[in-house]
Amino acid sequence: MMAAADIQACEYTVLLVDADHAARGELGAVLRRGGYQTRDFDRAAELLAAPDHVFHWSCVVSELSLPDMTGLDLVRNLRDRAIRTPVIVLTAQADIPTAVHALRNDVADFLLKPVVERDLLRRVETALVRHAELVRTFS
Numbered sequence: 001m002m003a004a005a006d007i008q009a010c011e012y013t014v015l016l017v018d019a020d021h022a023a024r025g026e027l028g029a030v031l032r033r034g035g036y037q038t039r040d041f042d043r044a045a046e047l048l049a050a051p052d053h054v055f056h057w058s059c060v061v062s063e064l065s066l067p068d069m070t071g072l073d074l075v076r077n078l079r080d081r082a083i084r085t086p087v088i089v090l091t092a093q094a095d096i097p098t099a100v101h102a103l104r105n106d107v108a109d110f111l112l113k114p115v116v117e118r119d120l121l122r123r124v125e126t127a128l129v130r131h132a133e134l135v136r137t138f139s
Contacts, residue, residue, distance in 0.1 A: 012128055013037040015054070017047050017062040017074065018090075027061060027090075027115070034121040043067055044074040048081075055085040059108070059127050061120075064091035064098075075106055084134070086127035090115060 014036045018024040021042075028038040039054070041047040044066050060078075062071040069077075071089040078085065086108035091098075099110045108127035111119065 008035075010035050010037070011057060013039055013054075013058045014124060015039050015041065015047060015050075015058050015060045015085075017041045017044055017060065017066065017071070019043065019063070019067050023063070023113075027120070030115075030117045030120055031061075031124065033117075034124070036124065044069045044071075044077070047074065048077055052081070052083065055083045058085055059124050059131070060085055060087040061124070062087060062089055064089050064094070064102075072102055072105055072107070079106055084131070086131045088123055088127060 014031045016024050016027055016031075016038055018027070019042050024040050028040060031038050044062070045068050047060070055078075060074075062074055064071040066074070071087070071091075075087045075089075078087065087106075088109045088111060089102050089107050090111050090113055092113040094110070094112055102110045108130070109123045111123060
């Protein structure tokens with residue numbers, strides 16, 4: 001089993017998807033302090049237009065409510081393209097059925113805003129460790 005210590009944050013890019021520039025900037029600052037590289041996207045369509053190599057060595061952190069689709073639709077689109085990158089969905093307004101639906105539909109994690117810095121960093125690290133274990137298992 002892979003340990004969290006095996007993940008070197010500086011090797012990974014977190015792909016941030018949120019139309020709220022200020023919120024995305026705050027999340028990016030937290031993740032960069034945690035050692036991650038970040039890349040910003042205003043809309044899901046921008047991320048989906050990125051070449052497949054962008055998704056290697058990465059994790060997606062997306063707002064649930066995006067201007068062009070939901071974060072869950074984004075996950076479905078990625079999976080339809082066989083992109084297995086872990087996706088963490090954030091929202092300020094969630095209920096238990098929405099969270100359960102997200103987790104049952106291949107979302108790595110579901111967090112409520114405002115996000116606590118150490119929680120976000122821990123959840124990203126956990127998602128990357130799990131993903132690396134899956135890749136190693138099926139390689």
